[in-house]
Amino acid sequence: MIKFADRMDGMQASDIGDILKVTVRPEIISFAGGLPAPELFPVEDIKTAFNAVMAEAGTTALQYGQAEGWYHLREQIADRMEKRNGIKTDAEHVLITAGSQQGLDFCGKLFLNPGDVVLMESPSYLGAIDAFKAYQPNFVEVPTDDDGIIPEALDKILATTENVKLIYVIPDFQNPSGRTWPMQRRRDFMEVVNKYEVPVIEDNPYGELRFKGEFLPALKSMDTKGLILYFSTFSKILTPGFRLAWICANEAIMKKLVLITTAAVLQTSTLNMMVVSKYLDMFDVDKHVAEIRPVYKHRCELMINTMKETFPEEAKFTDPDGGLFTWVELPERINTKELAIKALDQLVAFVPGAGFFPNGGNTHCLRLNYSNSTDERLVEGVHRLAKVIKEAL
């Protein structure tokens, strides 16, 4: 008899998987995924970078390499974090991972015994919840307002909760809420974290996709005690197809993460690391990101404006300054899981909100993605959704 490990009891297929599977049907207008716009991928430049790598160092690119990742790429990432996020660091403090999801899994492995506590914004990224669940923690949701985590609430939880091993936050254009923490909130958060000295994952996949307001420095740039593990990725500024992301962390954490990497995967693809490194050397990624931003800005505004025109007054939604998502709260009597099924009948898809709360509840919320639709489909999809919501009310 095959017996699975106890941790598998907590790892169940979500309804979201079913929704995402259906959304590949072209007649369905999907606001469900978190896909970047493929028409913006710099396909020709990536081809050029790939062919340059193969011409200069094909056999190196196709061979095994180091667990930490391709050194030059780690240097480029360190430089870029200083320039874009105010983080003073170097290549030695950068670990390449095969997507940020892998970094989340590694951090679950690094920090969590069964029953340990993870703190998260409420709501938070459902992929992070899934990754940590494999390590059987208890989740405590930290109350949030329009400016992100409420520092006083965090302080109270840390003062009264045993075995808090990890805090997970997304201060920029949060997934799913689209909210961004203002500067003062970041400072106040760091003060609480420094008081209790708990490690924090600052997940920043979307930070560069700001299309309104001023860039804000990363929490990591204010980290005087080595508590912040800063996560970012090439998936949203370049393409997800490489599965390339990174963690920037202090030396003690880096050493452990390298052990975990070696045991779990040996290393990330040398080829992919060298191609992205070459792309960064040959092309201007800042210019590329500058081309993405106005497209996402336009799509976001089009979605929000169409929602303002068509959604009933009882529907509240966020108006993000960047990133990929807006978050909708409906009256509590509406169950968005049931609504999602009705929406699919009308050929429009979204992700019900409950999955973004590790402890469940909140069945009246939903997440919408605007980055991956044409204008026409955006407008049509919001109209369809408005109709479904109105009928449900």
Add this chain to the structure above:
Amino acid sequence: MIKFADRMDGMQASDIGDILKVTVRPEIISFAGGLPAPELFPVEDIKTAFNAVMAEAGTTALQYGQAEGWYHLREQIADRMEKRNGIKTDAEHVLITAGSQQGLDFCGKLFLNPGDVVLMESPSYLGAIDAFKAYQPNFVEVPTDDDGIIPEALDKILATTENVKLIYVIPDFQNPSGRTWPMQRRRDFMEVVNKYEVPVIEDNPYGELRFKGEFLPALKSMDTKGLILYFSTFSKILTPGFRLAWICANEAIMKKLVLITTAAVLQTSTLNMMVVSKYLDMFDVDKHVAEIRPVYKHRCELMINTMKETFPEEAKFTDPDGGLFTWVELPERINTKELAIKALDQLVAFVPGAGFFPNGGNTHCLRLNYSNSTDERLVEGVHRLAKVIKEAL
């Protein structure tokens, strides 16, 4: 204070890491790693495949995809397993992983509670030991002879040991021993496994690299109860740089592995999967493997013959029919960890054997790799090593 999880106590840096780091120095002749010969990588063909993918479906290749992997690649792998290994299966039973190491990590997660028992050949692949250690099992080493695991010994262990959750074996050109299980041994093993119904990982990275004797069917081809998880990889027949491998398993296991994949990494690189898939469509991988085999045969014979000429009589070593490694047993008074330091002084490197025994001991063995050296360096390295061994005796 940052506190790591308990499992990290068992995950320590090995001496092997230090040895492998030194071996990048070009003056050191390294038999330490397990690298395929890069001069055999089909660089031009891979370039052609990549450029074809980018021309036909660049944006698809650079976008997110399915957790299970690129469907056409899974079909190609299923076809190939039937043709090469006698395994009747289909795409639905193939999961793409980012290297077999990732598959090992996933199986640790799937099967192992702390304190559960994993059975392995004695010795066994040290990367598998590392991967499973993260899940805090107890290891029981199953006695082996020149034909692999001894079925009677396995039966006795299974009859008397609680909580055996997983058996890990490499029947073809085992790492580190270079040994291969004959046909009868495979049948006897399956009989014992079927009696106790314990899941088995059959790890077969080297099976196609047979340069002597007849191909033998995989254990998976005799699996009537869905107990075998068959692992193989493109790392040795094509290149390791893609980090592409696969698991073939029954439906119940596949479903759980897909949940684990989603939570741990979302998916393997779409780009890499599509490029390898295109390579398989455009080029004849069997022809390519047929070109690798004689090179490895030559290098193996050159190493073994040079060892026969130069090694002292007390040194026993295996004469493999394929794969990448030979295994040396020295008199028990020789400590190969100390020997490795002396060898590095003479600019030759190997991996001490103790790391291949999950419960330690066996400090008198060592592993040699022959796939990644030129003739001249092979001969010179073995001469140096012979001298170091003689001095130690």
